[in-house]
Amino acid sequence: MADNLYAVKVTGVGYSYGKKRVLDNIDLKLEEGGMFCVLGPNGSGKTTLFKIISTIFALQDGEISVGGRSLRRFPTPVRKKLGVLFQNPAVDMKLTVRENLRHHGNLYGIDPHDLETRINKNLEALGVENRGGEMVESLSGGLRRRVEIAKVLLTRPSILLMDEPTTGLDPAIRSELWSIISGIRNTRKLSVLFTTHLLEEAEPADEILLLDQGHSVASGRVAELRSSLGKEYVRLGTYSPKKLAGKIRKEGEIEVTIEPASVKVVPSRGLAAPLAIRLWREYSHEVTSVTLCRPTLEDLFLQKTGRLWSSTPGEI
């Protein structure tokens, strides 16, 4: 596919802080109108990649094109295409909502008359039209995020870049934010590229790139990646995983993995559901719970890195 058919195309990108290599040979392709997630635990290098694509960091190795234009050669036209939502809201707390939006429009050279019309429309679209005169510092975290989105969309970007957009928000606000983003994506035909360390947030994406310690460990469509992991399995909760695993192994033709406080059982043939019922009946005195599971992105990470998602180091 030609470069200009991709909203964002990243090829062989690497980055070093001094002698420390934090990103190595990263590739990704965001299709026009698509939604792409860069998923990784803390310290995987996703924020560094985000800062390179958003032009805050210089592109050291590799190439990035946005809408077919080289980010290295044409940073200014590329910036005009991007709407960038940072982990921490890039709004001025000492200004009102309307002043923040006006300021942002001025940064992008929007005609002042047109700007006022756009501000009104965006505030209305994000449901904050009655908050225009309030200081941003007086708003809740969720409302600040809405203001931030209204601000970013003022310039009518074709690509929305978001770095961990739900950081610091409670679950209800997170869900509200994702539904707002989904609505915007559909109405404005936006291509969306976002980073997250929350596995559940990656699920709705068309494609993901899984990062670990600066390296790409997997990429592709979520469903395909999941199915590549194999079949459904059964997770048995227990107080003595080793003992229970030993007993189940004796049955043969079953793959058994010991986990903290549970045992993972994968049927070598047949379906997992009948196996779950049988194991529950046979070991009911040792089993505290039975869960029928589909392979998750966490399993993918475990398979690719040999480590649990939760045991990863701090953010780069």
Added chain:
Amino acid sequence: MFMQASYSLALREVTRFLRQKNRVIGAMATPVLFWFLLGSGVGRSLVAPGFRERTDYLTYFFPGIVLLIILFTAIFSTVSVIEDRREGFLQGVLVAPDGRSAILFGKLMGGTMLAVFQAIVVVLLAPYSDYHPDARVLFNLFAMIAVLAVGLTALGFLIAWPMDSTQGFHALINLFFVPLWFLSGALFPPSGAAGWIRALMHFNPLSYGHDALAGLLATRPGMPLPVDLSHDFSIVCVTTLLLVMACTVQVSRRS
């Protein structure tokens, strides 16, 4: 687009300043109080060679206080660079099409506007120090103050840009800027100072700013402007230009 962006950033600086009442009061009242107390306290007790005809310290100290106001307002306005980075606002500017140059010129314009405004308000107190500037002197004072403000804001920006701690910035100010002001002739004239102090004052560009302010304020209506004004002005202008160029180079570098 660039001018619209820079102007918007400058306007933001002024709006933020005016919304922080304590900052307005502190910025205006501290130097004036300093001038009044020190000037009145020392009074006529110091008669050193090189002092002007009137050796009242309240009078001698006045140009130094105008310089202090420019210095502090310009420098402190650039603390916002560090705050903007910490609070996340700066990154929103950096991803804008002309963000990097706009943030520099916006900060320079904002800092200059604030410093000039405050310095001019204090200059209006000049008659209390027995200075009586006419319109021609006021015009030249305005120009000198503006150039000094641009230069000092650029100096503050140059130091603040790579920093991530406001505490560190304040420590540097105490270490670097206060001595710079001490050695400008604001507190004492070079003629009575030790040789090495005189040498330092000679190489301090702020000395020429102070000299220009003092010379202009001392110009009575109808008298010609000080002969060394253009010399002082040239040195301050060249220094300012070099500082702005250094800022441009620094801000264009990406990590």
